[in-house]
Amino acid sequence: MTGIPMAKGITKRSVDYSRWYTDVIAAAQLADHSPVKGCMVIRPTGYAIWEQMQTALDKLFKETGHVNAYFPCFIPEHFMKKEAEHVKGFAPECAVVTHGGGKKLEEPLFIRPTSETIIWAMYKDWIQSYRDLPLLINQWANVVRWEMRTRLFLRTTEFLWQEGHTAHATYEEAEAETKQMLEVYRTFAEEYMAVPVITGKKTEREKFAGALHTYCIEAMMQDAKALQAGTSHNLGQNFAKAFDVTFQNEAGELESVWATSWGVSTRLIGALIMTHSDDNGLVLPPKMAAVPVVIVPIWKSDEEMDAVLKRLDVLTRNWKDKFNFKIDDRNNLRPGRKFNEWEKKGIPIRLEVGPRDLETNEIVLVRRDTCEKTRVSQDNLTERIISTLESMQVDMFKKALAFRRSNTHKVDDYDEFKERIDAAGGFYLVHWNGQTASEEKLQEETKATIRCIPFDAPEETGKCLITGQPSTRRVIVARAY
RNA sequence: CGGGGCAUAGCGCAGUCCGGUUAGCGCACCUGGUUUGGGACCAGGGGGUCGCAGGUUCAAAUCCUGCUGCCCCGACCA
Incomplete structure (x- = not known):
């Protein structure tokens, strides 16, 4: 058994790839254009993906010794101007607040396009000796970059991201950190998002404004275009010198601190969409789905409804601590509508259970990535679901990798x-x-x-x-x- | 910043050229009923300062002037 009818309301990739992209976002209700130009409203379905990303990444950051903190979104103008290359790179795309409390401000406040400057202004006070190093801080925040042209998730005026800012005693340590975090990004992209990436170094022209060098992960989208999915910068002593951040080494000498920064953003949601989704809508890898399994019960009479729901009660009894699932028992929609709705939202596995299945002790299992429909036994269903989710995670990665290789x-x-x-x-x-x-x-x-x-x-x-x-x-x- | 397009119900549109009943259609929404294994059907119903501001006219969604916003395509950027 196979097959899904043509999707209504989603432009085919072969017809117009960028229309397809925006159609998928609309159909899955991931985000809306906001009343403010270039900004987006991330809807619950889209935000759930971001939360999955945050949870996985945050764990990887903590495992590598980082802690979270929060710095303000306003940056005094003179901070921005301290590191020459940094100003040159970011000044043109900054939003600036000139008034507050009904009065013109003494000094304009930049809305952070990234937080190096305000963070290093604080690190100056926090670091005195080699014993204060390394300082390994991450923050989850919003940033604003006044882009000329925007696209949902890929480039919006305001976006969400995480930015790691670390301070080290030596170049070598900073370099190891820069490489380690790039490796964290590679792991996350490939093992969680099922998005294969190429790791490498940016050219002088493409590197971060104020960095010695920038490493990156690059992914290929289904239209065979590249998407920069994450960056990790070795900032050398540039920011330490600009903000006068020094420490006493073991020999008692004063040295400038070595820095790194690294970030990934809501752009990853765009990468996820453009790597896996198809003409029927969003396709989520299991690890990025807050709810990877949805069950659509089918019934005609109230008696059948009771029987089906009762069976589901038994079947799902031990699922809670294994994976999230949802039973779509809405009585105002027919099953076909529900199938379509969950397909557009990219839920990895859909189960269909009706009176016929109760008799045969079977259940219909549909994989979102392959659209493959299979009748499976209700015995060992839990294990079957878990193994299917695992296969999907691997298969989606392999498929994307094969696509990149062939292109x-x-x-x-x-x-x-x-x-x-x-x-x-x-x-x-x-x-x-x-x-x-x-x-x-x-x-x-x-x-x-x-x-x-x-x-x-x-x-x-x-x-x-x-x-x-x-x-x-x-x-x-x-x-x- | 250049090129193109759009603005009428939550969404998609018709009506605008050629001014004239109460501004209409599809989807969505609400109520009731019948339905339910791939996007249900019937009946009833709610929802609009026609992007904004002026002007012309007995009369403006429609004509004139000005403005604003958004989308798409290019140059720049995570």
């Missing part, structure tokens, strides 16, 4: 590259001479950017795709969100 190519000829990226998008492993000038030329001529220098790229001699100059390794080039 990743090595190319050595610039004209061939132009043709292929126009025709099919995709990731291209190409040689690059390491110069910003050729990177800019590439973007001007093809709208593609260097997504990252992958960690696993082997040393290999070749010629730069753009200039023909010598190169020692390949980088990933793609058109990106």
Whole structure:
């Protein structure tokens, strides 16, 4: 048994990918456009996904020794101006508060686009000796960046994120932290979101404003475009010097502190949607579904209703501590409507139970990722559900990985590259001479950017795709969100 | 910032060119009944300062002027 009828109200991916994306969000009731330009209202269904993400990530952060704190959203103007590169990078996209309490403020307050400056202003007071290090703090917060063009989840004026800000005694320690947190992001993306990512280093041009270097995870969406899904920065001593944060080392000498910062945002919800969902709506990997199992009971008479619900009572008795589930016993909707509703919302497993199943001791199990419908025995149902959820988690990752692999190519000829990226998008492993000038030329001529220098790229001699100059390794080039 | 489009019920639209009953349709919503294994049906009902502000006119959703907001496509960004 298979098959799901065509979805109403969702544009097919093949017709218009970006319409499809917004249709899926609307159909699943994840978010709405707000009355304020560029901002979104995250609806309960969408926020539940964010909560799943927060829970999993927060645990990973705590396991690596981090603690949470909260800093204000207002940043005094002169803080923003202390780190030269940082101002240059962020000033143009900042919202600034000039009035408060009906009066013009003495000093304008920037609404944080990120919190390095206010956090380092505080770290100055908190750090005196090497014994105060490392300082490993994370905060869950909103930030504002005045973007010209916005898209739900992918780029909104205000968005939710977490930002880790750590302080260390040495460069090596800071570097280890930067890499460790990138690895946390990779683990989270792949094992929880089932989104395969490439880890690597950003080019000078793409790195964070004020960082020594930036590492990232890059994912491929179903239209074969790249999406930066998370970043981790080694900030060196730039912020410590700008905010005069020093510590006494064991030898009693005064040194500047070494810093990192790292973040992922509600953009991950966009990544999740564009990696797994289909023409029928949202598809959630089990670990990202607050409620991974929904049961639609079916009945004609009141007697049948009682019988079905009673059986469900027995069947679900030991489920509470194993996985969340919901019994959709609304009596004003017919089953077909409920099937469709839960499909659009991406619930991983749907169970259908009616009078016929009571007789045969079976139940209908439908997998959202494959749309596969199976009649399964009511015996061992709990184990069957758990194993199905586990398979789905793995299968969805494998499917996404296979897609990325089949859309990743090595190319050595610039004209061939132009043709292929126009025709099919995709990731291209190409040689690059390491110069910003050729990177800019590439973007001007093809709208593609260097997504990252992958960690696993082997040393290999070749010629730069753009200039023909010598190169020692390949980088990933793609058109990106 | 450039190009395009839209603004009429919660959503999607018609009506606007050519001014004229009480502004209409589909979906959604409410009530009652029949239904229920893939998006139910029948009957009844509620909901609108026609984006805002001026103007023309006996009369404006409709004509004129100005403004505002939003969406989509490009240049910039997590």
